[in-house]
Amino acid sequence: MxxxxxxxxxxxxxxxxxxxxxxxxxRARRGDLQAYDELIKRYQERIxxxxxxxxxxxEDANDLAQEAFIKAFQALRSFKGGSSFYTWVYRIAxxxxxxxxxxxxNKAQMSLDDLDFNAxxxxxxxxxxxxxxxxxxxxLAELQEKLNAAMQKLSEPHRMVVVLHDVxxxxxxxxxxxxxxxxxxxxxxxxxxxxxxxxxxSDYLK
Amino acid sequence: MNQDTENFDQLRRLxxxxxxxxxPPGYFNGFxxxxxxxxxxxxxxxxxxxxxxxxxxxxxxxRIWGAFEAKxxxxxxxxxxxxxxxxxxxxxxxxxDATSVALVPGTEAESAPMTLADVSAADxxxxxxxxxxxxxxxxxxATAQTGESLLGDIGKxxxxxxxxxxxGGN
Numbered sequence: 001m002x003x004x005x006x007x008x009x010x011x012x013x014x015x016x017x018x019x020x021x022x023x024x025x026x027r028a029r030r031g032d033l034q035a036y037d038e039l040i041k042r043y044q045e046r047i048x049x050x051x052x053x054x055x056x057x058x059e060d061a062n063d064l065a066q067e068a069f070i071k072a073f074q075a076l077r078s079f080k081g082g083s084s085f086y087t088w089v090y091r092i093a094x095x096x097x098x099x100x101x102x103x104x105x106n107k108a109q110m111s112l113d114d115l116d117f118n119a120x121x122x123x124x125x126x127x128x129x130x131x132x133x134x135x136x137x138x139x140l141a142e143l144q145e146k147l148n149a150a151m152q153k154l155s156e157p158h159r160m161v162v163v164l165h166d167v168x169x170x171x172x173x174x175x176x177x178x179x180x181x182x183x184x185x186x187x188x189x190x191x192x193x194x195x196x197x198x199x200x201x202s203d204y205l206k
Numbered sequence: 207m208n209q210d211t212e213n214f215d216q217l218r219r220l221x222x223x224x225x226x227x228x229x230p231p232g233y234f235n236g237f238x239x240x241x242x243x244x245x246x247x248x249x250x251x252x253x254x255x256x257x258x259x260x261x262x263x264x265x266x267x268x269r270i271w272g273a274f275e276a277k278x279x280x281x282x283x284x285x286x287x288x289x290x291x292x293x294x295x296x297x298x299x300x301x302x303d304a305t306s307v308a309l310v311p312g313t314e315a316e317s318a319p320m321t322l323a324d325v326s327a328a329d330x331x332x333x334x335x336x337x338x339x340x341x342x343x344x345x346x347x348a349t350a351q352t353g354e355s356l357l358g359d360i361g362k363x364x365x366x367x368x369x370x371x372x373x374g375g376n
Contacts, residue, residue: 033242040238048237053224062229069241070248122226131350140223147223166221194214197221205216 025085029076038074040069043086046168047093053163054097056148056158057111064100070092083177090178098156112148117142143204150200158193165190 023040027035047068052061072079072089079088151159160179164170165186172190176183198205274281 033245036245037238037242040241044234044237046272048229048234052227052229058229060219066237066241070244073241073245113229115223115226116228118226122222144223146221153293156326162221163224166218169222189283194217198217201217201220204220 002079021085022081025076025079025081025097028073029079032166036073039085043089049088050163050168051093051097053151053167054101054159056152057109058113059111060100060104064097065093068096071096087174087177091180094160094178098160101156112144115144118169146204150197153200154193154196158189158196160187161189162193162197166194 021039024035024039028039044065046062048065051060051064051068053060055064065183072092075092077155079085102120151162154162157179161175164178165172172186175186175194179186274284
């Protein structure tokens with residue numbers, strides 16, 4: 001099972017696993033809920049993670065991720081297969097999340113997930129916090145909160161690009177497909193968002 | 207110049223912290239099940255309107271609805287067409303009724319078109335109509351009544367000249 005700590009990549013449509021995905025999609029389109037259950041299990045973690053990193057709220061992420069899968073099932077008949085099912089579901093989730101965040105605007109409240117055990121042993125993170133505080137556990141939690149707060153200051157499209165590229169590990173091309181914009185836009189948004197984040201987190205980036 | 211690596215190494219390492227954020231243990235075990243249950247509830251019609259269900263079951267209807275939303279003039283034309291069909295249908299059905307009455311064999315209507323005057327009293331609820339009540343010991347009043355309608359005497363009434371002769375007057 002894929003964990004959130006591994007960068008996600010969009011499956012290659014020519015790979016054998018994707019042939020099976022096409023079969024699952026065809027069955028799900030005919031109303032086979034078992035096939036759709038299998039599709040959900042494949043992508044639930046990545047879809048949830050993307051929505052969670054955008055909202056910084058577990059409950060909202062849970063609702064939005066579920067709604068994205070429900071909407072995808074209802075619209076499955078209109079899915080023409082021009083892109084992979086994964087890209088398509090991702091696009092639904094991204095649009096749903098951005099719309100939700102536009103409505104939520106000023107009543108943002110963080111409800112962060114816990115850090116897993118591996119975070120304390122991540123050499124990069126240890127190096128970042130060791131200069132700040134000798135108490136690593138407190139340091140990581142504080143860092144997590146500051147990082148999420150800084151990300152919430154970004155506009156939705158800029159935050160989305162950072163989440164998809166720097167957290168999820170998707171390529172510029174994949175992000176361009178999901179966000180339905182050109183690669184140049186993805187690159188410029190990413191650069192601007194990183195500049196902003198660097199300013200917000202300057203105390204932690206010596 | 208590579209923007210990915212330019213001065214953002216530390217930031218990217220910091221952002222990697224977000225990959226360690228995990229939902230509660232076992233959260234994903236029931237995730238797909240919850241989605242499927244919600245889909246099934248939607249198919250049963252729980253919480254969804256009739257229109258939503260109709261659109262979901264008939265994709266062609268969804269396309270038409272989408273076209274109407276995109277071009278309201280289409281909806282107007284469609285509405286006018288439906289009204290026209292309805293009116294035509296009503297007129298046509300009236301003509302058909304009249305023709306069918308006229309074609310009933312063994313009636314006087316065979317030779318002459320039916321007019322309002324031809325409607326018999328038996329067809330009108332307010333006109334005189336014989337009531338077939340069997341004599342009954344438990345319903346003596348009903349049996350004593352005639353079958354005349356309330357308006358039956360109206361035709362028998364005649365105006366009579368009033369006399370204005372005053373006693374002792376001129």
